[in-house]
Amino acid sequence: MSEVLTALLAVMAAGCLLHGFARRQNAYTFPFLCGLIVVSFVLPQLPGLMHAPFLPPGGYDKTVLMACLCLACALLGWRASRAPFATLRIGFDEGRLKIVATLFALIGAYFYYALSQLPGEQIVGVQISGAPVTYLFFGRLLTYSLAIASILYAWRPSRWMLAVILFDLVFYLDRILVTGKRAEAAELWLILALSLWFQRRWAMPRGALALILVGAVIGTTSMSDYRDVTRAHSGVVWNEIAQIDAEDNFARMLQEGGPELRNAILLISATDRTGQFDYGAFHWNQVIWNYLPSRIGGSEFKQALMFRTPKDPRDFNPLTGTTMTGMVDAFRSFWYAGALKFLLLAYVLRRMWNSAMEGQLLGQFLYMLSAVPAMHAFSHTTDWVVSAWTHMVFFCIPVFAWARVRPAARAAPPSAVLLLPASARVMP
Numbered sequence: 001m002s003e004v005l006t007a008l009l010a011v012m013a014a015g016c017l018l019h020g021f022a023r024r025q026n027a028y029t030f031p032f033l034c035g036l037i038v039v040s041f042v043l044p045q046l047p048g049l050m051h052a053p054f055l056p057p058g059g060y061d062k063t064v065l066m067a068c069l070c071l072a073c074a075l076l077g078w079r080a081s082r083a084p085f086a087t088l089r090i091g092f093d094e095g096r097l098k099i100v101a102t103l104f105a106l107i108g109a110y111f112y113y114a115l116s117q118l119p120g121e122q123i124v125g126v127q128i129s130g131a132p133v134t135y136l137f138f139g140r141l142l143t144y145s146l147a148i149a150s151i152l153y154a155w156r157p158s159r160w161m162l163a164v165i166l167f168d169l170v171f172y173l174d175r176i177l178v179t180g181k182r183a184e185a186a187e188l189w190l191i192l193a194l195s196l197w198f199q200r201r202w203a204m205p206r207g208a209l210a211l212i213l214v215g216a217v218i219g220t221t222s223m224s225d226y227r228d229v230t231r232a233h234s235g236v237v238w239n240e241i242a243q244i245d246a247e248d249n250f251a252r253m254l255q256e257g258g259p260e261l262r263n264a265i266l267l268i269s270a271t272d273r274t275g276q277f278d279y280g281a282f283h284w285n286q287v288i289w290n291y292l293p294s295r296i297g298g299s300e301f302k303q304a305l306m307f308r309t310p311k312d313p314r315d316f317n318p319l320t321g322t323t324m325t326g327m328v329d330a331f332r333s334f335w336y337a338g339a340l341k342f343l344l345l346a347y348v349l350r351r352m353w354n355s356a357m358e359g360q361l362l363g364q365f366l367y368m369l370s371a372v373p374a375m376h377a378f379s380h381t382t383d384w385v386v387s388a389w390t391h392m393v394f395f396c397i398p399v400f401a402w403a404r405v406r407p408a409a410r411a412a413p414p415s416a417v418l419l420l421p422a423s424a425r426v427m428p
Contacts, residue, residue, distance in 0.1 A: 002050050005064040006043075012071050013038040017213065024203035028194055030349045033375040034074050040216035041379045042067060042325075044250065045258025049265065052257055056269035063265045066327045069339035070378065077346025084355035088362040094152065096403035097361075101148040101164050104399075108142025111135045112171040139175075140391060142168055147191050147365055154199035182216075182223065187372040194368045198356055221249040259322040260379065267328045270313045272335070280333050281307035286383045287390055326377035341382050349374055362400065366392075 016035025020027040050060055115135040146168040153161040176184045189212070196202040271277070285306045292302055310332065318324070330338030352370060355363025369392070373384035 002060055002064070005061055005068060006046055006050065009038065009046075009064055009068050009071065010043055012068065012075075013043065016071075016075070021206055021209065024206065024209075025197065027204060027209050028190065028197060028371075029078070029353060030346055030371060030374060031075055031078050033371055034071060034378065036213065036216060037375045037378045038067070038071060039213070040220045042261065044217065044221060044253050045261040047254050048257030049261055052262075055262070055265055056273075059265040059269035062272060063261065063268050063327065066268060066331050066336060066339065067378070069336060070327055070330060070342045073339045073341075073343035074346040077343035078350045080343070080347050081350055082354055083351060084358045084360070084363065085351050088352075088355045088360045088366070089358075090360070090362055090400075091405040092361055092400070092403045093405050094156070097148055097152060098158075098160055098164075100399045100403055101145045101152065101161065104141040104145035104148070104395075105164050105168050108139050108145055109167065109171050111137075111139040112142055112175060115139060116171075116174060137391075141395060142171055143187065143191075143369065144392075144396060146172060146188075147195075147368055150191050150195035151199065151361060151364055154195040182220070183372055183376060186375075187369070190371055191368050194356075194364065198359075198364045218246050218250055221246070221253045259319050260325055263316075263318050263322060264325045264328050266316055267312065267324060268331050270316070271310070271328075271332050274310065276310040277335065278307070278309040278333055281309050282329050282333060283383055283386055285309065286387065290387055291390060291394075323380045325379060326382040329381050329383065342377060345374055345377060345382065345385060365396075 013035045016031045017039065020029070020032030020035070026032055046060075046064065049055065052060075112135070115132060145164060149161045149164040149168065152158070153165060172184065172188060175181060176188065193204055288302060288305050292305070326341075330341045332338070333341070349367065349370060352363055352367040356367045357363075370385055370388060373388040376384050
């Protein structure tokens with residue numbers, strides 16, 4: 001049964017990838033991204049765990065079955081609607097958006113620079129806390145700046161927005177290289193690629209897409225070694241990085257299994273055995289934990305706002321830096337029915353995609369910054385995208401409201417209002 005379920009998951013993931021290669025625009029859609037994360041992160045960890053000793057009986061099958069259900073729900077959710085969000089049909093003043101992109105770049109760069117000055121052992125491959133959390137919270141504005149500037153530049157090239165993009169890339173690439181963040185690297189690729197696709201209908205060649213796929217599969221198994229180097233030196237040391245044996249790491253992963261899926265097997269088995277579920281309280285607790293400072297009301301007040309949820313098994317001791325996977329939090333919420341979280345997530349992403357393809361700037365911005373947290377629902381947690389949306393509420397709603405063009409002002413000169421070309425509003 002284990003072999004059958006594993007093969008089923010592999011076939012489903014391969015179908016997602018083939019769908020992306022069939023039409024180049026599909027490489028930017030949520031199903032392709034799901035297939036990419038399953039193939040590069042989930043599947044390589046499974047063979048070594050299939051018959052591993054000291055794992056709960058039947059735990060492997062339950063976990064892979066849950067992964068299959070989550071992927072199936074993601075595909076169904078993506079196909080459930082072709083309607084855009086009508087509320088995202090908003091016009092924006094181009095000049096004000098340029099100001100927003102510039103201010104976000106300056107603020108975000110300051111906090112990224114402050115983060116880069118910390119020792120590597122505080123920010124690379126560890127659970128961060130304290131000042132680094134604050135720096136990352138405000139450093140996220142640099143990503144918003146890059147997204148806005150990329151959309152504006154692809155729509156109507158200007159030296160101002162090109163300068164903002166290059167300025168953002170200096171800090172963004174430094175963080176990717178020093179901390180080895182795959183999520184940031186994927187997000188950078190999507191921001192630049194989707195800007196060109198939404199505005200110009202320029203799609204990435206299939207050869208480049210194949211290289212990304214191969215790099216994702218091989219690089220994932222060697223990322224811990226890469227981070228060991230950058231953490232030890234607080235920077236990139238290319239001669240040591242060149243000595244990483246990616247082929248051996250990949251082979252060892254296939255043989256021994258991966259820690260993240262081992263975590264998933266243990267937690268899903270324990271939840272199935274006890275029958276204790278959190279019924280979605282996990283997401284509320286994460287919002288309170290991430291966005292309510294303990295200084296406001298104190299830690300006791302913060303704890304009082306959070307729901308009690310089932311505790312991890314006493315013998316569960318995950319390796320530092322490893323994840324639980326989103327299949328776990330979905331299962332711990334509603335048993336196998338928790339896979340419906342992925343259906344809802346894909347449904348929302350599809351409507352954002354439809355809005356973006358219709359030519360709406362807000363839909364384009366939301367999709368390019370939601371796709372990566374959403375795809376990491378398979379590898380990390382389904383809460384990543386919720387956290388991303390919560391962060392946007394604090395910073396993006398006020399500035400987009402300021403840059404919005406009211407219907408009565410639509411008679412302004414064309415250079416003052418961001419109106420996308422007709423070709424960008426046609427859904428293929």
